[in-house]
Amino acid sequence: xxxxxxxxxxxxxxxxxxxxxxxxxxxxxxxxxxxxxxxxxxxxxxxxxxxxxxxxxxxxxxxxxxxxxxxxxxxxxxxxxxxxxxxxxxxxxxxxxxxxxxxxxxxxxxxxxxxxxxxxxxxxxxxxxxxxxxxxxxxxxxxxxxxxxxxxxxxxxxxxxxxxxxxxxxxxxxxxxxxxxxxxxxxxxxxxxxxxxxxxxxxxxxxxxxxxxxxxxxxxxxxxxxxxxxxxxxxxxxxxxxxxxxxxxxxxxxxxxxxxxxxxxxxxxxxxxxxxxxxxxxxxxxxxxxxxxxxxxxxxxxxx
Amino acid sequence: xxxxxxxxxxxxxxxxxxxxxxxxxxxxxxxxxxxxxxxxxxxxxxxxxxxxxxxxxxxxxxxxxxxxxxxxxxxxxx
Numbered sequence: 001x002x003x004x005x006x007x008x009x010x011x012x013x014x015x016x017x018x019x020x021x022x023x024x025x026x027x028x029x030x031x032x033x034x035x036x037x038x039x040x041x042x043x044x045x046x047x048x049x050x051x052x053x054x055x056x057x058x059x060x061x062x063x064x065x066x067x068x069x070x071x072x073x074x075x076x077x078x079x080x081x082x083x084x085x086x087x088x089x090x091x092x093x094x095x096x097x098x099x100x101x102x103x104x105x106x107x108x109x110x111x112x113x114x115x116x117x118x119x120x121x122x123x124x125x126x127x128x129x130x131x132x133x134x135x136x137x138x139x140x141x142x143x144x145x146x147x148x149x150x151x152x153x154x155x156x157x158x159x160x161x162x163x164x165x166x167x168x169x170x171x172x173x174x175x176x177x178x179x180x181x182x183x184x185x186x187x188x189x190x191x192x193x194x195x196x197x198x199x200x201x202x203x204x205x206x207x208x209x210x211x212x213x214x215x216x217x218x219x220x221x222x223x224x225x226x227x228x229x230x231x232x233x234x235x236x237x238x239x240x241x242x243x244x245x246x247x248x249x250x251x252x253x254x255x256x257x258x259x260x261x262x263x264x265x266x267x268x269x270x271x272x273x274x275x276x277x278x279x280x281x282x283x284x285x286x287x288x289x290x291x292x293x294x295x296x297x298x299x300x301x302x303x304x
Numbered sequence: 305x306x307x308x309x310x311x312x313x314x315x316x317x318x319x320x321x322x323x324x325x326x327x328x329x330x331x332x333x334x335x336x337x338x339x340x341x342x343x344x345x346x347x348x349x350x351x352x353x354x355x356x357x358x359x360x361x362x363x364x365x366x367x368x369x370x371x372x373x374x375x376x377x378x379x380x381x382x
Contacts, residue, residue, distance in 0.1 A: 032373075039318035056318045076373035095374060125357035125369040134317035135357045137340040138350075207356055228356070 001100045002028045002072075003299055004292075005091055007079045008107035008238075010036025011281045012271025014062045015288035016105050016295075021069030023296040028072045028099055030079055030091065035059030036109045037235070037272065038281055040131055047281050058281070074099075081241050082106070088266060103299055105291045106242055106254060106262075106269040110235035110279070115147065119202030120231075127208025132156035132230045139228035141165050145211055146230045147199055149173050153232035154181035160230070161188040168224050170194045170213055172233075194222075202229060237273045249275050260291035266302075268295050307380075309334040312349040312360040320359040323371040330382055 006013050009031025020027045041055030077093040088102035112130040129135040144164045146157040149171030160167045200212040210225045237252045247255045247263035254269040270291035271284035313320035337345035353367045
């Protein structure tokens, strides 16, 4: 039995691991991958200490720092449920393993939201993609659509105007991203914007051939011929495994107080999976540190 | 059992790096095709594997898109 299980290996989970290890807590870190959402980010320009660093390189550095300490790390397994036991908590993973600890930190982050329109699932990996930096180059010289109006969508659009023939940017709302990115995208000559438009359907035979969109105000429909569709419409929390045990808000985020305590004693949460405002790497890392220190405090009181 | 493993990648794709690291760590030999530079490989991936996403991993008559460690382990019999 461990003293602490940390679920999730993004910035929050890995920072929590370092803080827990420095308090000499017998700790297990379980995560499907190491790095989480930061892996999908091409460049990071607002993590202090680095003027510019690739997302994957930053996470490599986090991982090296975690590995300085003698804590157990399990990757490639996803926690599918967490339950309370007489001595603490029990995490069950999708590979059937069971791990026990006296306290736990949930830091499972978020994942891309889906459009939930006809054709989206059918054409996943056949033109529909949620990872623009992965699959962007496949659509060089072709027409593509980027869906969304926030920073991720604008970054994807900015990447694609350089290599695609034409880019359509389709957003339900006016653009909400940073002005610096809006300026870049607006100045591109091979980009057409459809703001306040919704995606109705993804069409094709064996792969994506087009999308149908509709103007929210005039209700006028329009068909766009594209071979790739990049969906960047925000994120949803990976909180399903904790649904029955801990209180979530209406967005599905785990509710925490300013000390990272959840509605269950001994259960802490940090980073993007929580209701803490501002989903940023630096914020998640800080929250991970706070959660580990609070968990240490809790375990100390428990052993008295 | 030796299998011919092909992996189609882009240089910017983090899941491709994770998949390659997994194959390396498990001593699996593979051929890598960077589909940004290798247009023939890009067409092969699109047509033979009918995939438009990376990493696409092909071996024997099986293929998988994306990196899922548990699934890849099962398919490779590790």
